[in-house]
Amino acid sequence: MISKLDRLQTSVTSFRVAASKSPFYRESPSPAKPRWVEVLVDYDRQEVEDQKLYTYALSQNLQVQPGDILSVPFGRQQLGAIAIRLLSEPPADLPPERIKSVQEVISAGFFPPSYWQLLNQVATYYHTPLMRVIRMALPPGLLGKSQRRIRLTNSIPTAAQVFLNPPAQQLLNVLTSSKTGDYSWRYLKKQVRQAQRGLQDLLKRQWVESYLEPPKPPRPKRQQVVTLVKFTVPEPEELTPRQQEILRVLGRQGGEVLMTELLQQAQTSSGLIKTLEQKQWVVIEEQEQLRTDRHPMPDRDTPKPLTPAQTEALQAIQGRSGYHPFLLHGITGSGKTEVYLQAIAPILEQGQSILVLVPEIGLTPQLTDRFRARFGAKIRVYHSALSDGERYDTWRQMLQGTPQIVIGTRSAVFAPLPHLGLIILDEEHDTSFKQSQPAPTYHARQVAQWRAQLENCPLILGSATPSMETWFSSGLEKTSTRLSLPERVENRPLPPIAIVDLRRELKQGNRSIFSRSLQDHLRRLGDLQQQGILFIPRRGHSTFVSCRSCGHVLECPHCDVSLSYHYTHEGATERLRCHYCNFSQLQPSHCPECQSPYLKHFGTGTQRVTQELAKLFPELRVIRFDSDTTRTKNAHRTLLTRFVQGEADLLVGTQMLTKGLDIPGVTLVGVVAADGLLHQGDYRAGEEAVQILTQVAGRAGRGDDPGQVIIQTYSPDHRAIQAVQQNAYATFMEQELQEREAYHYPPYSSLVLFRFSGLDLMEVQTAADRVAEVLESRAGSYQVLGPAPARVMRVSDAYRWQILLKFPPGAEIDLPSLGELRSLCSARVSLHLDIDPLNFG
Numbered sequence: 001m002i003s004k005l006d007r008l009q010t011s012v013t014s015f016r017v018a019a020s021k022s023p024f025y026r027e028s029p030s031p032a033k034p035r036w037v038e039v040l041v042d043y044d045r046q047e048v049e050d051q052k053l054y055t056y057a058l059s060q061n062l063q064v065q066p067g068d069i070l071s072v073p074f075g076r077q078q079l080g081a082i083a084i085r086l087l088s089e090p091p092a093d094l095p096p097e098r099i100k101s102v103q104e105v106i107s108a109g110f111f112p113p114s115y116w117q118l119l120n121q122v123a124t125y126y127h128t129p130l131m132r133v134i135r136m137a138l139p140p141g142l143l144g145k146s147q148r149r150i151r152l153t154n155s156i157p158t159a160a161q162v163f164l165n166p167p168a169q170q171l172l173n174v175l176t177s178s179k180t181g182d183y184s185w186r187y188l189k190k191q192v193r194q195a196q197r198g199l200q201d202l203l204k205r206q207w208v209e210s211y212l213e214p215p216k217p218p219r220p221k222r223q224q225v226v227t228l229v230k231f232t233v234p235e236p237e238e239l240t241p242r243q244q245e246i247l248r249v250l251g252r253q254g255g256e257v258l259m260t261e262l263l264q265q266a267q268t269s270s271g272l273i274k275t276l277e278q279k280q281w282v283v284i285e286e287q288e289q290l291r292t293d294r295h296p297m298p299d300r301d302t303p304k305p306l307t308p309a310q311t312e313a314l315q316a317i318q319g320r321s322g323y324h325p326f327l328l329h330g331i332t333g334s335g336k337t338e339v340y341l342q343a344i345a346p347i348l349e350q351g352q353s354i355l356v357l358v359p360e361i362g363l364t365p366q367l368t369d370r371f372r373a374r375f376g377a378k379i380r381v382y383h384s385a386l387s388d389g390e391r392y393d394t395w396r397q398m399l400q401g402t403p404q405i406v407i408g409t410r411s412a413v414f415a416p417l418p419h420l421g422l423i424i425l426d427e428e429h430d431t432s433f434k435q436s437q438p439a440p441t442y443h444a445r446q447v448a449q450w451r452a453q454l455e456n457c458p459l460i461l462g463s464a465t466p467s468m469e470t471w472f473s474s475g476l477e478k479t480s481t482r483l484s485l486p487e488r489v490e491n492r493p494l495p496p497i498a499i500v501d502l503r504r505e506l507k508q509g510n511r512s513i514f515s516r517s518l519q520d521h522l523r524r525l526g527d528l529q530q531q532g533i534l535f536i537p538r539r540g541h542s543t544f545v546s547c548r549s550c551g552h553v554l555e556c557p558h559c560d561v562s563l564s565y566h567y568t569h570e571g572a573t574e575r576l577r578c579h580y581c582n583f584s585q586l587q588p589s590h591c592p593e594c595q596s597p598y599l600k601h602f603g604t605g606t607q608r609v610t611q612e613l614a615k616l617f618p619e620l621r622v623i624r625f626d627s628d629t630t631r632t633k634n635a636h637r638t639l640l641t642r643f644v645q646g647e648a649d650l651l652v653g654t655q656m657l658t659k660g661l662d663i664p665g666v667t668l669v670g671v672v673a674a675d676g677l678l679h680q681g682d683y684r685a686g687e688e689a690v691q692i693l694t695q696v697a698g699r700a701g702r703g704d705d706p707g708q709v710i711i712q713t714y715s716p717d718h719r720a721i722q723a724v725q726q727n728a729y730a731t732f733m734e735q736e737l738q739e740r741e742a743y744h745y746p747p748y749s750s751l752v753l754f755r756f757s758g759l760d761l762m763e764v765q766t767a768a769d770r771v772a773e774v775l776e777s778r779a780g781s782y783q784v785l786g787p788a789p790a791r792v793m794r795v796s797d798a799y800r801w802q803i804l805l806k807f808p809p810g811a812e813i814d815l816p817s818l819g820e821l822r823s824l825c826s827a828r829v830s831l832h833l834d835i836d837p838l839n840f841g
């Protein structure tokens, strides 16, 4: 059990009650001033680390409150720490003179009390040390660590160098080759073999010294600003013509300009401006510049008159006070975003802030533009692609508590907004809200729910294709309210969806990856000057095996999931495995259903599709939109803008395309082979397939021209395909729930996944076996499945195995400590825990 951690967390939680009312109002010093503080040190070890509290003394002039971020001496280093609790007496077992002092307060008031409780809840539920959760929530670099560095001392007698041992000589060479004669010890160790031996030699001779450089937490960026302070016309003898010219430039700019800009615009030097300051015409001041996301403002828009369904949804949301979760289930293009915007407006007006979570950055530009158009500068964007400085500034800005709307991805659920009045998760079904590695393996929806509870505010989960969890809670479980927008606005029809049977295409001699029907539509795109999207459902290496003649898919007889093909090496026997229970069989030479010899491993990539397009339709202009082409910072925005502006006829890409794109010109949506989604080899495959296909189909016909969707597949009769074609999401989910119940999958159980990986297959397998044995012997309330290889067994040379635990619904997740389990594994095998896993790859 992770009992030590639990105990600490209890104590940390109970301290909360005693904390100040709000971190933004510092308590006035009481008569008996506490002179000691217990802190949590950012002590960098694996998660087995004991989360001990350490006591430090406070010097007279230092004001510290719980939740402040401090810098403290720890061993030989200077580390970041968080103040947990103030003491008015030192601990009895520690002589006061041995207690070290807090060095400085890096940042005050970082943790509002409810925020602190949230972090504790995350740590407990996801079985992660609190410090690790804190580190993830904070902007990077804030909890700095001091660095050991080596530098040359003043005098080194050249002649004596020959007596040095070889590593010492090499160290000396490296150091003298640098301008400053100063390097980090880490760097030197990488440059020189046996560097430790060399260093000892050099230290003994006192030719170098070793020192600790204190951490450098991010600092606010400051810039010089020049402000005009005298507004009279200068007497001719008072200023030179050049000086007068500078004042005119300054005046034209509104009287206040950044020094750098003024220098450029007035073609002058800073000396001249300083003279003007001496003459008291201007002042030069340092001002803080926030490095927050700056974007051109889109045109202002105003609230739209709502449709009856939108009105009903909005009234339901506004009709309740305090914490309550809502599912806003609106088909694609039904106007969910307009409901969000109108739900936000009054809350913002009351002086509260709003948190909006979205799945992916690719989607944010369009959405943020719509929010900016409505709310102007009150919008902040917060996500992990910001630079460290930008993140730090956005944090500090949020802490000031001005009412605002923060839009961000998964990690923004930890944005430290005080006075939170509403949380919205758009596309709440999206699996990118779940972190599968590293710990804590949190789901932003779960964390958002806790947060809304702590803040006592509403939570809106919006989607055209709600997750099973939310479907269940707003249906059978009745813990949230389901609101529906069943029609597109302005009576736009949903596009018709045609299913193309690829088995028949093969039979009729078409070996291309495009059916004849899809080819016809692609050809017409160019003629009609319309735009299309080609979607390639592919996730990593797809590995299931199916029959190209009858569409039969080989499945595990025990787990109701498809079997995976694992490529190990050239010429290996072709075995198929279940990566839940490890059932395996040889790949048959003929289809067990129809005896056809055409059994096929699945997988078609974007590249192959674009090549084929170039061959068949050289006149179509194509943009590839996948993880390869969208790697750079603004690539998403740039590619989409180019497409929206009509620079291409066709957007070809993977999963990323499915997320909320609203491009009016798109009439055609083609799915190259849906089968990659249907047989993912895990229990969520069906749910995810319907979600993705419905979402991608919803990209067609959002403008004035009607759309057409073509889904190609070898399994046209699959339940998921049928549900998508008939727009029968609710029916599908109800059937799916029954299947989940029959096989005890979530929400009728809770899952915990142990992931093992390492370069040596035997070591990984042995570790997994040992851990499974211990888990079996404990006989908790769980069932142990596996060990079995992960769906993609080998990733960048590492072999991956896993064990799945199934708990009864609502059961307490009690597990042996990770530290204990890790001690059963070879040091070269890594073991990670995933609570409520969604990704079994």
Ligand code: ADP
Binding pocket: 304, 305, 306, 307, 310, 330, 331, 332, 333, 334, 335, 336, 337, 338, 489, 490, 662
């Ligand atoms: P969803 O988020 O459900 O996919 P959107 O909010 O993007 O739907 O709405 C689709 C389109 O309809 C958008 O262009 C939006 O501006 C427009 N729209 C939404 N609500 C209304 C309304 N009440 N009246 C007119 N147009 C609307």
Ligand code: ZN
Binding pocket: 547, 548, 549, 550, 551, 552, 591, 592, 593, 594, 595, 596
């Ligand atoms: Zn067959």
Ligand code: ZN
Binding pocket: 556, 557, 558, 559, 560, 578, 579, 580, 581, 582, 583
């Ligand atoms: Zn199985």
